[in-house]
Amino acid sequence: MTSLFDECTAVRPGAADGTFATELRDEFTIVNGHPNGGYLLAVMGRAAVAALGEEDRHVVGSTTSYIAPPSTGPATVVTEVRRRGRTASQLHVVLVQDDEPKVEGLMTLAALDDGPPAWGHVAPPEMPDEETCRAATRSHRSPITGGEPPMARVVAQAFDPATLGWASGAPGGGGEMRAWLRMADDRPFDPLGLLFAVDALPPATFEVAMTGWVPTLSLTAYIRARPAPGPLRVRFRVGTIATGRADETCEVWDGADRLVAQSTQLAALRMPPAP
């Protein structure tokens, strides 16, 4: 049985060489019917892997520039291999809709181990168990979305109650969210699933201040290892907010406590005037 995640991120060869047709799905929309950024990353990553066509090459590095928000419905992914290397290959990948580039990306594809890091183990954050987090999350309704976004049907997010202030309209002020993440149909996460995971949470800036939507300008993700089974733990935090922009860093640990993915993004936001 195909999982809903695989179904929603499917691509098929398009009319021209290196192009892929896809259908952006309602299941991965958040506010205003726009698809989630991490979901778009997974779709583009799947096209990049198919375009390279080399066994056991995964997206290990990806940067995407968000030019305009795509809508649900048909879209095309246009790929071009810039370098085919012995240990790493690089591609240019663009998500096109209505003949306009919507998301443009540079991706690096390479092999991925599933062993421990050679240096620099980063421990996962302390947080309550998944069940406790799930119960706390259920008891909140987001003032942003007026409830659970459609995406919740595909991916279950269970937030650490200590970082849930935003969901009641009272940001905790720490600029950090922590959550357990699992597919609703219990499909295990793979490297493409991690590409989704690094931008799956609401803006971490919501734990600083309730603002309107916080559009990502640029998102960079690194996938560091093939994940072990089990739910992911995700820590998403704000660095600095300056000149109307925030940097936000995401770290993802697998079921074996290994840091398997990281991302950093620059997002535009206007802080509300101080009261």
Add this chain to the structure above:
Amino acid sequence: MTSLFDECTAVRPGAADGTFATELRDEFTIVNGHPNGGYLLAVMGRAAVAALGEEDRHVVGSTTSYIAPPSTGPATVVTEVRRRGRTASQLHVVLVQDDEPKVEGLMTLAALDDGPPAWGHVAPPEMPDEETCRAATRSHRSPITGGEPPMARVVAQAFDPATLGWASGAPGGGGEMRAWLRMADDRPFDPLGLLFAVDALPPATFEVAMTGWVPTLSLTAYIRARPAPGPLRVRFRVGTIATGRADETCEVWDGADRLVAQSTQLAALRMPPAP
């Protein structure tokens, strides 16, 4: 008088619309005669600013994918404006040499304040004063380069002696370098100078293990504010080394203790076998 940095990063309009001609200079080479990565970023950033042609728009976000190492000599920067926005514009920028793409980038251009951050002040690291660091740095000769690289004639790097083990072939093991940075001709750093600064130091992995060169696969830089005068402080550290790749994070503070630039990169390296 034009500073050497401005002279070395100069671009002039090229034959076609949106293209710029430049000359990659010996002064910014490191090992093997290849130009420094941060220097290439500054050259490409200067072309992007010229291509957009809007006053007070700086490169605030940049990701570059290193496809092949360029050489010194003539090169072309090909730019294309993807989105011209009210608060942010996005460009695709490629450094071409011998008709081949060498470095491909996605850049975001916007205004930059010079005030304090709205949220999230990050304090600069504690380190000895610049003169102490300069003296310690002079007393080391790098086994990698057999002395000072040509770049030292343009930019003076004064390392915290606590992070100089690598320069005597004895990595300290902390995976971190700290340094003062100033232009040799005392030109103040501006936003383009910061683009250079975020990738000006030797690989931070040298403080983990002495290896061969550590080629950058992808580098992402954010410029957060216009820098105040004075030398910069730079902290460059390794996150995790896994599957033959390291992530390295750089932070840059200005003369007024403000975090003005950040970068993260994914680089390829092979760890030596454990002894």
